[in-house]
Amino acid sequence: MIIPTAYANLQEVSRILLGLNCGKPLERILLPEVASSLSTKYDFDLQAFYFCADEESLRQPRVVRVGLIQNSIALPTTTPINEQKKAIMHKVKSMIDAAGASGVNIICLQEAWMMPFAFCTREKRWCEFSEPIDGECTQFLQDLARKYSMVIVNPILERDVKHGEVLWNTAVIIGNNGNIIGIHRKNHIPRVGDFNESTYYMEGNTGHPVFETCYGKIAVNICYGRHHPLNWLAFGLNGAEIVFNPSATVGELSEPMWPIEARNAAIANSYFVGSINRVGTEAFPNPFTSGDGKPQHSDFGHFYGSSYFSSPDASCTPSLSRYRDGLLVSDMDLNLCRQLKDKWGFRMTARYELYADLLSRYLKPDFIPQVIEDPYLQKQRQ
Amino acid sequence: MIIPTAYANLQEVSRILLGLNCGKPLERILLPEVASSLSTKYDFDLQAFYFCADEESLRQPRVVRVGLIQNSIALPTTTPINEQKKAIMHKVKSMIDAAGASGVNIICLQEAWMMPFAFCTREKRWCEFSEPIDGECTQFLQDLARKYSMVIVNPILERDVKHGEVLWNTAVIIGNNGNIIGIHRKNHIPRVGDFNESTYYMEGNTGHPVFETCYGKIAVNICYGRHHPLNWLAFGLNGAEIVFNPSATVGELSEPMWPIEARNAAIANSYFVGSINRVGTEAFPNPFTSGDGKPQHSDFGHFYGSSYFSSPDASCTPSLSRYRDGLLVSDMDLNLCRQLKDKWGFRMTARYELYADLLSRYLKPDFIPQVIEDPYLQKQRQ
Numbered sequence: 001m002i003i004p005t006a007y008a009n010l011q012e013v014s015r016i017l018l019g020l021n022c023g024k025p026l027e028r029i030l031l032p033e034v035a036s037s038l039s040t041k042y043d044f045d046l047q048a049f050y051f052c053a054d055e056e057s058l059r060q061p062r063v064v065r066v067g068l069i070q071n072s073i074a075l076p077t078t079t080p081i082n083e084q085k086k087a088i089m090h091k092v093k094s095m096i097d098a099a100g101a102s103g104v105n106i107i108c109l110q111e112a113w114m115m116p117f118a119f120c121t122r123e124k125r126w127c128e129f130s131e132p133i134d135g136e137c138t139q140f141l142q143d144l145a146r147k148y149s150m151v152i153v154n155p156i157l158e159r160d161v162k163h164g165e166v167l168w169n170t171a172v173i174i175g176n177n178g179n180i181i182g183i184h185r186k187n188h189i190p191r192v193g194d195f196n197e198s199t200y201y202m203e204g205n206t207g208h209p210v211f212e213t214c215y216g217k218i219a220v221n222i223c224y225g226r227h228h229p230l231n232w233l234a235f236g237l238n239g240a241e242i243v244f245n246p247s248a249t250v251g252e253l254s255e256p257m258w259p260i261e262a263r264n265a266a267i268a269n270s271y272f273v274g275s276i277n278r279v280g281t282e283a284f285p286n287p288f289t290s291g292d293g294k295p296q297h298s299d300f301g302h303f304y305g306s307s308y309f310s311s312p313d314a315s316c317t318p319s320l321s322r323y324r325d326g327l328l329v330s331d332m333d334l335n336l337c338r339q340l341k342d343k344w345g346f347r348m349t350a351r352y353e354l355y356a357d358l359l360s361r362y363l364k365p366d367f368i369p370q371v372i373e374d375p376y377l378q379k380q381r382q
Numbered sequence: 383m384i385i386p387t388a389y390a391n392l393q394e395v396s397r398i399l400l401g402l403n404c405g406k407p408l409e410r411i412l413l414p415e416v417a418s419s420l421s422t423k424y425d426f427d428l429q430a431f432y433f434c435a436d437e438e439s440l441r442q443p444r445v446v447r448v449g450l451i452q453n454s455i456a457l458p459t460t461t462p463i464n465e466q467k468k469a470i471m472h473k474v475k476s477m478i479d480a481a482g483a484s485g486v487n488i489i490c491l492q493e494a495w496m497m498p499f500a501f502c503t504r505e506k507r508w509c510e511f512s513e514p515i516d517g518e519c520t521q522f523l524q525d526l527a528r529k530y531s532m533v534i535v536n537p538i539l540e541r542d543v544k545h546g547e548v549l550w551n552t553a554v555i556i557g558n559n560g561n562i563i564g565i566h567r568k569n570h571i572p573r574v575g576d577f578n579e580s581t582y583y584m585e586g587n588t589g590h591p592v593f594e595t596c597y598g599k600i601a602v603n604i605c606y607g608r609h610h611p612l613n614w615l616a617f618g619l620n621g622a623e624i625v626f627n628p629s630a631t632v633g634e635l636s637e638p639m640w641p642i643e644a645r646n647a648a649i650a651n652s653y654f655v656g657s658i659n660r661v662g663t664e665a666f667p668n669p670f671t672s673g674d675g676k677p678q679h680s681d682f683g684h685f686y687g688s689s690y691f692s693s694p695d696a697s698c699t700p701s702l703s704r705y706r707d708g709l710l711v712s713d714m715d716l717n718l719c720r721q722l723k724d725k726w727g728f729r730m731t732a733r734y735e736l737y738a739d740l741l742s743r744y745l746k747p748d749f750i751p752q753v754i755e756d757p758y759l760q761k762q763r764q
Contacts, residue, residue, distance in 0.1 A: 023638035175756045182754040188731050203733060208740070212755040214762075227728055229611035229650050230737040237744050238751040256405035256696035257649050264646035267639050268611050314638035346609055349570050351585060352741050355612040358590070359738035362619050369620040372564040373594040374557045380596075 023315025026050060029331060034101040042094040044071075045326030048102070049309070049317045051272070053336035062334040064215045066242060066272075067099040067107035070307045071325040072280030073116045081128050085114050089140055095327045096141075100148030102329055105176075105215040108153035108244040108274055110307075111223045112169065113137075115157060116282040117248040120194035120300045123286065127200065130159040130167050133183055138172050146178035151213045153220055155246040157200075158185070167201040171220040171246065173211045181211050186222035187231055193253055194290050194300050195224070208234035216241045216334050223247040226261045226275075229268070236269030241334045244274045250301035258306060259319075266310035270340040270347075272332050279305035279323060312340040405697025408432060411713060416483040424476040426453075427708030430484070431691070431699045433654070435715035444716040446597045448624060448654075449481040449489035452689045453707040454662030455498045463510050467496050471522055477709045478523075482530030484711055487558075487597040490535035490626040490656055492689075493605045494551065495519075497539060498664040499630040502576035502682045505668065509582065512541040512549050515565055520554050528560035533595045535602055537628040539582075540567070549583040553602040553628065555593045563593050568604035569613055575635055576672050576682050577606070590616035598623045598716050605629040608643045608657075611650070618651030623716045626656045632683035640688060641701075648692035652722040652729075654714050661687035661705060694722040 026049040039046035053061065074087030092113065099107050111117075114137045115129035131137055141152045151174065158170035169186035185204030189197050208231070210219045219240035225231040226245050235243050245262055262275040280303055287296040306319040309330045320326035341347060361367055408431040421428035435443065456469030474495065481489050493499075496519045497511035513519055523534045533556065540552035551568035567586030571579050590613070592601045601622035607613040608627050617625050627644055644657040662685055669678040688701040691712045702708035723729060743749055 173754075175758060177756075177758050179756070179758065181756045187733065187736075190731070191727050192725060203731075207736075207752050210751065210753045212753050212759060214756060214759055217753070224731070227650060227726065228732060229615065229646070230732065230734075233611065234737065234740055237740065239753060260642055260645045260649065260696070263642045264611070267642065268609060314642070343574060344609065345573050349572070349585075349606070350610060350612065351569065352612070353745055354569075354589075355616065356738060356741035356745060358616055358619065359734050359741065363735055363738060369592065370589050371592045371594050371599070371621060372555075374559075374561070374563045374596060376557060376559050376561065377594060377596055 023311070023313060026315060026317060029329070031102045031329065035098040038094055038098040038101070039327070042091065043324065044095055045321040045324045046098065047318070047320060047326070048329040049331075051309070051311045051315065051330060051332040051336065053333035054339055056335060059335055062216065063331050064105045064334060065103055065329060065331050066274060066309070067102075067104040068274045068276045068307045068309070068328045069095045069099070069107060069109050069326070070276055070279055070305045070320055071095070071110065071113065072278065072303075073282055077116050077118065077282060077284050084116070085129065085136070088114055089137065091325065093144070095325065096144050096148070098327055099329065100144070100150060104148070104150060104329060106151040106153070106213065106218060106242070108220075108246055108276060109155060110276045110278045111155045111246040111248045112157050113155060113246075113278075116284070117278065117300060117303070118282075118284060119197045119200055120290070121284050121286065121288050122196065122199050127167060130157040132159050132161050133170070133172050134180065138174065138180065141174055142178040145174045145176060149176045151176050151215055151218070153218070153244050153246070155220070155222060158183075168204065169197065169201050169222055171222060173213075173218070173220070176214055181213065182209060184209055184220045184222070186225060188225045188228050190224040193292070208238050210235060210238040210240045219243045221245050223249065226265070227257070229265070232265035232269055236271060240271050241337050242272045242274065242332070245276065247275065247277045248303060249277055251304045252301055255304055258304075259308075262308075263310040263314065263316055266312050267314050268346065270312040270337050270344070272312065272337070273310040275310070276307045277305055278303040279321070279325060312337055405693070405695060408697060408699060411711070413484045413711065417480040420476055420480040420483070421709070424473065425706065426477055427703040427706045428480065429700070429702065429708070430711035431713075433691070433693045433697065433712060433714040433718065435718035436721055438717060441717055444598065445713050446487045446716060447485055447711060447713050448656060448691070449484075449486040450656045450658045450689045450691070450710045451477045451481070451489060451491050451708070452658055452661055452687045452702055453477070453492065453495065454660065455664055459498050459500065459664060459666050466498070467511065467518070470496055471519065473707065475526070477707065478526050478530070480709055481711065482526070482532060486530070486532060486711060488533040488535070488595065488600060488624070490602075490628055490658060491537060492658045492660045493537045493628040493630045494539050495537060495628075495660075498666070499660065499682060499685070500664075500666060501579045501582055502672070503666050503668065503670050504578065504581050509549060512539040514541050514543045515552070515554050516562065520556065520562065523556055524560040527556045527558060531558045533558050533597055533600070535600070535626050535628070537602070537604060540565075550586065551579065551583050551604055553604060555595075555600070555602070558596055563595065564591060566591055566602045566604070568607060570607045570610050572606040575674070590620050592617060592620040592622045601625045603627050605631065608647070609639070611647070614647035614651055618653060622653050623719050624654045624656065624714070627658065629657065629659045630685060631659055633686045634683055637686055640686075644690075645692040645696065645698055648694050649696050650728065652694040652719050652726070654694065654716075654719070655692040657692070658689045659687055660685040661703070661707060694719055
């Protein structure tokens, strides 16, 4: 089924008036009845699209079906922690079941999906949500990974039991046999507004790993890392074909950036990006201030969902709901990544040696920026 | 005058259906009658907007008025070269006069504005359009710079008379006293479709200079350099507050990328970006092929204009016409750049040491990407 003409018309109107363009319209794909029934029963948004690639002579198409899940929390934050967690697991299970019924090969959950995004409160009580890499949530997902032969990206609040029980913001990559392939820890930690997560965990120490799964090479750029083009670049240099960006971000702060940064990363690095943001407003028992001079309040603002996929050819899917839980599915032929590398030649023309040199010099305390001053300014100062 | 409600409505519809968002709506500014009269008389698009910033205690607002000019060529490419050039200068003058009458402080012209974008033909006859840095076009603009006390960014095809008469794709920065402050040569040269410019000139050797003018610190990222996040980054590290992207690009190739890359650069690097693209279809006397298996043809496709400004706060102006010559004016308080740096802390959290190290390793022939393979894949291969 082709996207309706209204969609194409809107694209054209938006281009003219807003200067925006979503690339070529994508075909929708039909998912099995089981999936739609689950989406009705559990009230979640369900959409599916198809990114195609050219045929090649020597490689078969490598079409993988990829899913993104966005969700609100399930119980008030005043409920006992284990009950909150169980309730979230329950609602996420319905969406993974729909993904499984749809033949999804790789799925990614949202950042710290097993808890409210409580870091705004700066209260250490929420550390109790943390788990070791092979904890309760991972085990829960390992069963589902085995059941559906699905690779699952599982972003948790990690308790590092082997290193002094410190916390990390971590994605655990679960293979389609239910095994843990490895982990990635969030590289860039925000200190902005209510996102002062450095109260809880530090910058990740796992580099920029790419995980070679049976469905393709994937990587995870967690949340605030999407603002850092170098972070995206590093996953590309290590060979990623799909990079997930599990996030938790609110409307007033980041919404105008949301449709830009992931698409740019997909274009610049010739890979697919799956962007996920949680939904809903989460209220906490004790009010807190936000460093903005406004009165104390008890919530973070609205997490605006809007999960979507971006392609290396600059096209993207429409986004999921701004308000409802959702499962977004896309078929993508991973051959497109190298096809775009060959077409545009960004890596070939990148002149990395210039930038390796610049960054090395920039790191030094006595770095002198390359500034050419208008001599008339110098005269005025004399 | 506030942007009409229809604009805000369209933004919301676009956000929901296309996942797009232009940030906060900008106020329009009224330009003098002289400017509108010139735009009517010479038939060019004329629009003007205002990017505001917060008040500070210690710094006065630093509002500069910045202009972008997009234009088609003026005569057929079969006309003698000096006539073609004179005719383009004549039409560009009307727009610079409108900018001058509007009090524009800094203006940037499009890439190789003084010629058709003839590089698709691979014929060396077009080398005759080139000029030394202080050639005819620069002198023409120096007069206008003095007349209007305007900084003018002048992107030309440069003939380097001191180094074997080779060509460069160069921006000459003219100070508001008519002096030449310096030059920047295009860093990244495309080899894609009809954009095989490496037939004519090589990668630039001027680094990433920032020009300190009396109105602010500016830099120039020429055309294809906009696809390279490291190129944008380098101008930011050297302290740019406004980066211009004078371009020449056609619809089928790059249009879905156009609204993304510059906005991302403005966000990631906390500076303003002015994006310029030429307009119209340019036909050449001898047909040529384009490496795509299609029949020979005599034009490059449609240059789609759509020049626009992006702000570090993720907002952007609507774009100029897709078909007509145009002058886009924006007032921008440059204090916004540091305000966004303080708010988001991207440089503080950038971990440049990781990337300096990665790029150094990547440059070596024996670079080993950081890949973690699912052990089940290894077993299958055994």
